Amino acid sequence: MPRVVRFERFGGPEVLRVVEEDRPEPGEGAVLVRVRAAGLNPVESGIRGGFLEGPYPTTFPSKQGRDVAGVVEAAGPGAAGFAPGDEVLGWTDERGTHADYAVVPAGNLAYRPAGVPWEVAGALYTAGATAWAALRAVAAGAGDTLVVANAAGGVGSIAVQLARHAGASVIGLAGEAHHDWLRDRGVLPVPYGDAVLDRVRAAAGEKADAFVDAFGSGYVELALDLGVQPDRISTVIDFAAAARHGVKTAGSKDASRPEVLAELAGLVAEGRLEVPVRPYPLDRVAEAFAELERRHTLGKLVIVP
Template identity: 50%
Template sequence: MRAVRFDRYGDLDVLEVREVDDPVAAPGQVLVRVRAAAINPAENFIRSGAAAAMWSTAFPSGQGTDLAGEVVALGAGVTGFESGAPVLGWTDERVSHAELVAVPADHLVAKPESLSWEVAGSMFTAPMAAFASVQTVKAESGDVVAVSGAAGGVGSVAVQLLRHAGATVIALAGPRNHDWLASLGAIPVQYGEGQADRVRKAAGGRLDAFVDTFGGGYVDLAIELGVQPRRVNTLADLGAARKHGVGFNGSAEIADTAQLSALVRLVADGAVTIPIAGSYPLDEVRDAYAELNARHTRGKIVLLP
């Protein structure tokens, strides 16, 4: 099979697509032919070596967590799946950017027919991080909640989940995304210098919670705006989380199929939309990450092996 591999830490130029041995479904695993697999910012940190102290890497290394595809084979002891069935889920082995992947059966759920492959292959890392964030800040009907990076793959889902919970959402984003965020029911606010005053005005002087998907000082902003630390969650600033005692909860903290199934139902029912910013064939993996690294995408970027 063909798969993304890299032999050393580095920039995008270390990424290659190679012929490697097909994986085999071990006991408890399902072999999946991957039809779509999202890319995520954390993969940049792992590949560059910036996260080496947190996530060790053995070379050659694969990458990728999210996946959707069709069942090819079942390992011993696996029930509840049939050959050819469409599934979605995740792998903890960083190997989903490939044509085939062996996945624990308890990391997969059935793919609803209404979900495109691109959406199905994007359901775990970013949407579940948004799900975890909304749970962490305990958003309820009537709350006023700000979201940084609101047009991104995580932020856009957080906006919709917060609106679904009945909250008023202040969406921090660039002007080109304001109309779209307004169409999701949010109040768009320009990020950058003077944003504290703009958020106060948009929130009517009251801000109950803050979801930070971007980092770069937004936790400090939340505290400045009077949000209690227990009602702040960041996905991008561990230092600020430790400094202020705010949440640092993402997809890993709610990684189970019951939670994933609940989120999939919301998407299948149309209550939440997973925007797709672009899709690339596996051979163009470097181009896919170059677009991601520009940090101006609206939604998810997906590889199509």
């Protein structure tokens, strides 16, 4: 029988279980996707931990997983544009892509270009859409110096590449293990930790124009200390700091359109965007989340059923 990841109480990765259940059926406007890959995202850890009950209320037993790539198995009534055998990537806000099969709204899907590996396609939506939206929120472009916190993580690794394509100079805050990866993509790496403000100032030279915070833990305040204007700072995680200081919180919700996903997938197919991925089989999902929650991963972790 098909497998799906579920949890029946809040907690850490140890509460996750891989169970068997009947194959789901697509309803109105949805398709059934045989999952080939599905990314992991920090928001899923927050939901499972019980920390995001306001925006993401949970009913037990609960499933998880938002990003998805796979092959259409069946199309429900009104699911125009897709047919069995189509290779797609996309997302669902109903959770449940960490599974063998997932039901996904047809309006949340784009076709997978042949040059995009399954693991990358399945990890692209949340991190890619967030990076896309954050860069537009801070208007990082030619002549700008952009600083990205957590520059080698899921969002940051995409954001730094998109910013370089837009003509910006990019300073990336990251652990030293990932500095060579950043340098190879035209990013000036700076280690985080004590005295990071002085190091970023030295790297930026005359000024820093824009800041994308993909880590939290005080980076909004660091951006302000650098002299970046609040309307050119966006955080994807520190919403309390955003409320205090009036900075932006652009994220995947601001780019939840198949056209954006198709644009990002096209860049991957053209060799202009790299998404580092590390695959885990479905039955090691708890191990994958434990790795994610250490917050030292280069790029994305992805479940491959």
